[in-house]
Every structure is written in structure tokens, then in C-alpha cells.
Amino acid sequence: MLHEYGHIGILLIIALLFPMGALVTSWAFRYVGVRPFASQDPVKTDIYECGVRTEGPTQVQFNFRFYYVALLFVLFDVEIIFLFPWALVFDDLGWAAYGKGLLFIATFIVGGIYAWRKRALEWR
Amino acid sequence: MKQPFLVSDKWYDIRDLSNLSNEILHQVDRALPGEAAYILSPLLGFVFVFLLFVLPTQLYLGVLGERKIIGRMQSRYGPNRTGKFGVLQPIADAAKLLTKEALTPRYADKTIMYLAPVLFVMPAVMVWAVIPFGPEMIIADIPNSLVYYLAVSSVPTLVIFMGGWSHNNKYSLFGAIRIVAMGVSYEVPLVMALLGVVVMTGSLSLNGIVFWQDAFDIWLVALQPLAFAIFFICVSAELNRTPVDIAEAESELGSGYLTEYSGMKWGLFYGMDIAYALAASALGATIFFGGWSFFGLQDWVPSWLFFIGKLYAFYFLFIWTRGTLPRLRIDQLMAFCWKYLFPLALFNLFIVATERVIWTDGLDGEKGFVYIFAAANILATIVLVVTWARFLGYRPENQTTKPRLVNEAGGYVPVTPASGEGR
Numbered sequence: 001m002l003h004e005y006g007h008i009g010i011l012l013i014i015a016l017l018f019p020m021g022a023l024v025t026s027w028a029f030r031y032v033g034v035r036p037f038a039s040q041d042p043v044k045t046d047i048y049e050c051g052v053r054t055e056g057p058t059q060v061q062f063n064f065r066f067y068y069v070a071l072l073f074v075l076f077d078v079e080i081i082f083l084f085p086w087a088l089v090f091d092d093l094g095w096a097a098y099g100k101g102l103l104f105i106a107t108f109i110v111g112g113i114y115a116w117r118k119r120a121l122e123w124r
Numbered sequence: 125m126k127q128p129f130l131v132s133d134k135w136y137d138i139r140d141l142s143n144l145s146n147e148i149l150h151q152v153d154r155a156l157p158g159e160a161a162y163i164l165s166p167l168l169g170f171v172f173v174f175l176l177f178v179l180p181t182q183l184y185l186g187v188l189g190e191r192k193i194i195g196r197m198q199s200r201y202g203p204n205r206t207g208k209f210g211v212l213q214p215i216a217d218a219a220k221l222l223t224k225e226a227l228t229p230r231y232a233d234k235t236i237m238y239l240a241p242v243l244f245v246m247p248a249v250m251v252w253a254v255i256p257f258g259p260e261m262i263i264a265d266i267p268n269s270l271v272y273y274l275a276v277s278s279v280p281t282l283v284i285f286m287g288g289w290s291h292n293n294k295y296s297l298f299g300a301i302r303i304v305a306m307g308v309s310y311e312v313p314l315v316m317a318l319l320g321v322v323v324m325t326g327s328l329s330l331n332g333i334v335f336w337q338d339a340f341d342i343w344l345v346a347l348q349p350l351a352f353a354i355f356f357i358c359v360s361a362e363l364n365r366t367p368v369d370i371a372e373a374e375s376e377l378g379s380g381y382l383t384e385y386s387g388m389k390w391g392l393f394y395g396m397d398i399a400y401a402l403a404a405s406a407l408g409a410t411i412f413f414g415g416w417s418f419f420g421l422q423d424w425v426p427s428w429l430f431f432i433g434k435l436y437a438f439y440f441l442f443i444w445t446r447g448t449l450p451r452l453r454i455d456q457l458m459a460f461c462w463k464y465l466f467p468l469a470l471f472n473l474f475i476v477a478t479e480r481v482i483w484t485d486g487l488d489g490e491k492g493f494v495y496i497f498a499a500a501n502i503l504a505t506i507v508l509v510v511t512w513a514r515f516l517g518y519r520p521e522n523q524t525t526k527p528r529l530v531n532e533a534g535g536y537v538p539v540t541p542a543s544g545e546g547r
Contacts, residue, residue, distance in 0.1 A: 007166040007264040015249035026388035036225045073308040087322040098481040123455030
């Protein structure tokens with residue numbers, strides 16, 4: 001089985017070399033004259049904002065609404081990871097797995113209902 | 125794969141192309157001792173799958189076919205200037221991107237800016253490692269390939285954020301923030317829907333899921349239509365396909381995270397978006413449409429032909445939604461994900477688990493019950509979709525605006541040059 005993971009490792013190396021090849025080819029085309037050198041014009045290399053000058057810092061703080069989304073993601077996605085092994089042994093355990101799985105899901109449904117009642121799902 | 129007639133395991137038996145690659149590897153192993161064959165094996169897979177299949181399909185179906193089909197859906201021609209019917213358009217595009225001036229903004233973080241396209245391509249190649257083109261035609265036949273796929277295919281979200289952050293551009297950053305919010309939100313119902321598939325088939329391996337569908341003579345799209353609908357919507361959201369491409373909404377954000385990218389760096393993003401869509405079609409075709417199996421017919425006809433056909437059909441669904449549906453707002457998308465898709469995915473998991481436990485414990489896994497479950501699930505899907513929408517306050521009679529069809533507006537009139545207006 002680890003044998004197969006080695007294939008994925010080799011594929012990873014190829015997958016990194018492949019786009020680098022494309023970028024290097026594109027870069028090398030400057031020296032054979034088919035591609036212009038990058039412009040150093042201060043207007044051209046400025047931040048693009050539809051013709052207006054950029055005001056203030058550009059790497060701004062996140063809106064708090066995205067923080068809610070991140071919390072909800074942590075609440076649900078981590079628990080889903082625990083459900084994958086449950087789904088695999090579902091056949092062997094039968095009704096026991098079914099009841100315990102439902103109980104487990106019920107705990108985070110309660111969390112979800114709490115988030116809903118607290119209006120965390122609204123995009124205000 | 126049981127071979128009903130003819131010889132098998134010979135290199136010229138193209139019903140399974142792994143015979144051919146195995147023969148090549150065998151010859152290499154004889155000629156070169158050591159690890160040469162082991163290292164060559166994924167290389168061969170890369171050449172077969174990515175260079176010979178994915179890239180040409182991407183160019184001709186993704187770049188040309190998609191634009192043609194969407195053009196036809198929207199009563200226009202699409203690319204038709206480069207060669208007959210525009211067949212040279214992908215080549216022209218590639219040549220343009222390779223030779224174009226690539227601007228690097230002064231304030232950009234250059235390392236991350238150049239790293240992002242490279243890392244964006246990496247998962248697009250890696251996900252093809254576990255897609256079964258045939259019973260034996262997998263680059264890496266690992267037993268938990270579904271989890272591998274989900275893990276690898278969530279990398280682009282982070283990479284897009286890298287790209288958007290590196291430019292010191294507000295449009296890029298807003299697009300990147302949106303894609304992270306949307307990507308992580310839609311991952312929850314997506315994984316939840318696929319969990320139902322795992323419960324039903326008892327396998328985390330994509331090939332195992334295909335074998336299950338082959339053994340029970342049913343496609344999971346019939347057995348779990350709700351999971352399929354959720355999967356399709358969530359995958360288009362994760363891929364930024366047009367009905368939900370708020371991350372690069374050009375009417376609001378310039379071009380989102382791609383605003384400052386130009387030249388080949390942009391080309392890699394654009395091309396690999398299509399490769400991801402193809403990979404997602406491959407996943408959907410594998411899980412929900414039986415993959416390489418076709419009710420026993422795959423023993424006679426090459427199984428990879430079925431798979432490729434299903435992949436194209438699934439990709440056409442993507443093109444169709446892209447060509448017909450308007451873009452949504454981010455608040456609509458988030459509410460739709462958390463309030464609608466996620467509860468439905470939970471209901472789906474509950475139904476599937478109940479069926480499975482009754483089936484294995486009470487009914488001894490009798491094969492015929494699959495069809496009863498399929499009928500029940502199709503019914504349950506309709507009931508659930510309607511009731512949950514009504515629960516959330518959606519009433520069809522309250523929707524005042526109706527889309528106006530072309531026929532109501534006077535119909536489609538082909539434009540012909542007026543007589544006497546010669547050029």
C-alpha cells in the first residue's frame with residue numbers, strides 16, 4: 001500500500017515541475033525576442049483600481065462576518081472528519097453505530113441551532 | 125475484471141490500458157534493474173492521463189467547446205475566427221499567453237505571487253492520481269482515495285488566498301476573502317453528502333464505490349439524488365463556476381483574485397480552473413454515475429470509453445448551468461449553504477444511515493431492496509426539497525419577478541445583412 005503512496009510522491013514532484021516549466025518557458029521567451037520585457041512604467045506597475053489611486057492600506061482587516069463563517073466551519077468540518085471512520089465501520093456495528101452516530105450528530109445539530117438562533121447565519 | 129472472452133493481460137488488449145502500461149513497465153524492469161520501473165510508473169500515468177487526456181480535453185472541451193456551447197445557449201457564435209469553426213482558438217490562446225508581457229505590480233509580494241500559480245497547478249495534477257479510468261487503470265490505487273481527493277482539492281482555496289493577498293490590491297484581497305469564506309462553507313455540505321455515499325457503499329475508495337455500483341446494478345445518482353444535487357451545487361461553488369463565481373465577479377471586483385495576474389501566470393490559473401472542473405466531473409461521474417462500469421457492458425467495450433463519456437456528460441452539466449444561470453450575491457450564497465444545503469445534507473445522511481442499517485441488519489443485504497430504496501429516496505428528495513424551502517419562507521407564488529424568455533420578447537431572429545448593403 002505504501003508502494004502506491006510513493007507514486008503520489010513522484011507525481012507531486014512532476015506536478016510542481018510542470019507549471020514551473022510553463023513559467024520558465026514564458027520567462028525565457030523574453031530573450032528570444034517574442035515577448036516584451038516587463039514594463040517599469042510607474043503608472044503601469046501601479047496597483048490596479050479601475051483608474052483611481054488606491055487610498056489607505058490595501059491589506060485590510062477582515063469583516064467580522066467572515067469570522068462567523070470560520071467558527072461555523074470549525075464547528076462542523078472537524079466533526080465531519082470524525083464521521084468518516086464511523087461510516088466505514090457502520091456495517092460491522094449495525095444498530096449500535098447507528099444510535100451513537102445519531103447522538104454524535106445531535107450534539108452538533110444543537111450547536112447549529114444555537115448559531116442559527118443567535119443569527120450567526122445571517123449576512124448582516 | 126473478469127474477462128468473458130478473448131485473451132486478456134496482453135498488451136494489445138485495450139479494454140484495459142493498464143495492460144499496455146504494465147507491459148512497458150515490465151520491459152523497462154527487464155532492461156534497467158532497480159527502481160526505474162517504480163519511478164517510471166507514475167510518470168507513465170502522468171503522460172497517459174494528464175498530457176494525453178486532460179490537457180487536450182481541457183483545451184478543446186474547456187476552452188473551445190465551453191465557449192462555443194455557451195455562445196450557442198446565448199444566441200451568439202462563440203470563437204469562429206481562428207481556423208474552421210475556431211478550432212485553432214486554444215492554440216492561439218496559449219501562444220498569446222506565452223508571449224504576453226507579464227506585469228508585476230510594484231507593491232506586490234513577488235515570491236508569493238509567483239508561487240501561487242505553481243501551487244495552484246499542483247493539486248489539479250494530483251487529484252487525477254486516484255481517479256479510476258478502469259478497474260486497474262489508476263495511477264495510485266490507495267484505499268482512502270475519497271478522503272485523498274477531498275483533502276487535495278481543498279488546497280486551491282488556500283492557494284487562491286495566497287494569490288489574492290500577495291498583490292496589495294483591494295480587489296484581489298476581497299475576492300480572496302470571499303473565496304475562502306465560500307470554499308470552507310460549501311465544503312461542509314459537500315463532505316456531508318459524500319458521507320452518505322460512504323455509509324451506503326462502505327468504501328472510501330473510489331474504485332470500491334464503482335465496484336459497488338457495478339455489483340448492485342444501480343448508479344448512486346438514482347439511489348441518492350439528494351446527495352447528487354448537493355454535490356453538484358457545492359462542487360460548482362468550490363470551483364468558482366459562473367453561477368456562484370462571486371470571487372471573481374467582474375461587475376463588482378474587477379476580476380477578483382486574478383486582477384493583477386497577467387501572461388502565463390494568469391494562463392495557469394485559467395487553464396487549471398478548467399482542469400479542476402474536469403477532475404470534479406470525473407469525481408462526480410465516478411461516484412454518482414458508475415464510473416467505468418456500464419451494467420456489465422464494460423467487459424466487451426473498453427471501460428475507459430464509458431468513463432470518458434460520462435465525464436463529458438457531467439462536464440456538460442457544468443457548462444449548462446454556467447450558460448443559463450445568473451450570478452448570485454454573497455449573502456444569498458452563504459444563506460443557501462448554511463440554511464438550506466447543510467440541513468438537507470444532514471437529512472440525507474440520516475435517511476441513508478437508516479436505510480443501510482435496516483438493510484444490513486433486518487434484510488440481510490438482499491440485493492433487490494436497493495431499487496425500493498432508490499424509489500423511496502427519489503420521493504424523499506422531492507418532499508424534502510419542497511418542505512425545507514417552504515420552512516425557510518420561500519413560496520413560489522410570492523416570487524413576483526419571472527424570467528422573460530426569448531420567445532416572449534419576440535423570438536430569436538437571425539441577423540442577416542440587408543439586401544443592397546454590400547461590402
